[in-house]
Amino acid sequence: xxxxxxxxxxxxAAVLTCVVTDLTQAETLGVHGSPTxxxxxxxxxxxxxxxxSISCRTRLTMLWLTDDDPADVWSEFSGVGDRVAATGLGRVxxxxxxxxxxxxxxxxxxxxxx
Numbered sequence: 001x002x003x004x005x006x007x008x009x010x011x012x013a014a015v016l017t018c019v020v021t022d023l024t025q026a027e028t029l030g031v032h033g034s035p036t037x038x039x040x041x042x043x044x045x046x047x048x049x050x051x052x053s054i055s056c057r058t059r060l061t062m063l064w065l066t067d068d069d070p071a072d073v074w075s076e077f078s079g080v081g082d083r084v085a086a087t088g089l090g091r092v093x094x095x096x097x098x099x100x101x102x103x104x105x106x107x108x109x110x111x112x113x114x
Contacts (some may be wrong), residue, residue, distance in 0.1 A: 034056050
């Protein structure tokens with residue numbers, strides 16, 4: 001962490017690392033899973049109403065690629081967040097279907113600038 005901060009010219013940031021071994025510590029420190037980073041005492045990656053925890057966090061990224069304009073198929077993604085939340089297993093933070101590029105080609109380059 002110190003090397004990363006130094007690389008961007010932020011040498012005066014205070015960095016504290018600690019090992020949290022029980023739920024009481026997690027509650028006291030505001031830890032909501034491992035790994036946790038607190039910025040000004042707040043975890044920017046955790047919902048305000050989430051419970052303290054010493055469990056491992058997992059993040060799932062699903063890529064939805066489409067051959068069609070995402071605006072034309074957006075209705076297929078409607079309600080995905082609600083369905084995931086209803087399972088109690090997680091929450092959707094971003095839905096962003098996109099058209100895949102073809103690495104090594106100039107496909108779509110003409111559409112990048114207005």
